[in-house]
Amino acid sequence: VHAAVGPRDLVGRRVLVSAGGTREPLDPVRYIGNRSSGRQGVEIARAAAARGADVVLVAANLEVAAPNGGRVVHVSSADELQRTMLAEAADADVIVMAAAVADYRPDAVAERKIKKDEQGDELVLRLVRNPDILRSLVVARRDGQVVIGFAAETEGDRERLLELGRAKLARKGSDFLVLNTVGWNQGFGTERNTVVVLDRAGDIVAEADGSKASVATRILDILR
Numbered sequence: 001v002h003a004a005v006g007p008r009d010l011v012g013r014r015v016l017v018s019a020g021g022t023r024e025p026l027d028p029v030r031y032i033g034n035r036s037s038g039r040q041g042v043e044i045a046r047a048a049a050a051r052g053a054d055v056v057l058v059a060a061n062l063e064v065a066a067p068n069g070g071r072v073v074h075v076s077s078a079d080e081l082q083r084t085m086l087a088e089a090a091d092a093d094v095i096v097m098a099a100a101v102a103d104y105r106p107d108a109v110a111e112r113k114i115k116k117d118e119q120g121d122e123l124v125l126r127l128v129r130n131p132d133i134l135r136s137l138v139v140a141r142r143d144g145q146v147v148i149g150f151a152a153e154t155e156g157d158r159e160r161l162l163e164l165g166r167a168k169l170a171r172k173g174s175d176f177l178v179l180n181t182v183g184w185n186q187g188f189g190t191e192r193n194t195v196v197v198l199d200r201a202g203d204i205v206a207e208a209d210g211s212k213a214s215v216a217t218r219i220l221d222i223l224r
């Protein structure tokens, strides 16, 4: 029995969503990570499935349960996320890159646990840039495929935030960019979200402020 029947406007659309935050290994027991819970991406996957889409969720270290419905592929590092996204993108009509990808990873992964008595009082890490997954998805984009990126910024001023978003959009080349403000207690890991969605031209096509489920609905509405 269905409690409520919403729109089934995504029947026949194949939607690929990444969610969570990557972990970059240092040694077999340690990693460098970020505070993304995966909640917003999971809500997008859940909402897309509820609207009839064929959903693949690529989940990087979620702190929340993956939704029922659709297929879930678990990954951990940015490298795994990139390989999985590029492979799954071949069968996707819509790609939503909601995962928080580590911009840098340790340049080498120790085979064995790093020990203090071999390091002394200081441990210096060298980090190297990770590939830009969203950019690589845009480069590989097929005709008709829609690519949606996210942008997490700590900028509080709206005009400055929009400027940063437009610059990022130009660099990424995605069809849409979902801009949100993150901070110590905002965005990452929280229940609510506030977003502005820009199209390729940098124009605002949607705004949402509320639960991550309601924000997910608003983001998917731009596909209509």
Ligand code: CTP
Residues within 6 Å of the ligand: 078, 097, 098, 099, 100, 101, 102, 103, 130, 131, 132, 133, 134, 135, 148, 149, 150, 151, 152, 153, 168
């Ligand atoms: N992204 C990605 N691969 C990376 C870094 C980011 O695919 N190596 C994606 C994110 O998933 C998001 C978008 O790019 O959809 C923007 O991420 P963000 O961290 O806001 O932007 P960056 O390009 O990494 O720039 P910076 O962090 O320096 O602001």
Ligand code: CA
Residues within 6 Å of the ligand: 101, 102, 103
């Ligand atoms: Ca980044």
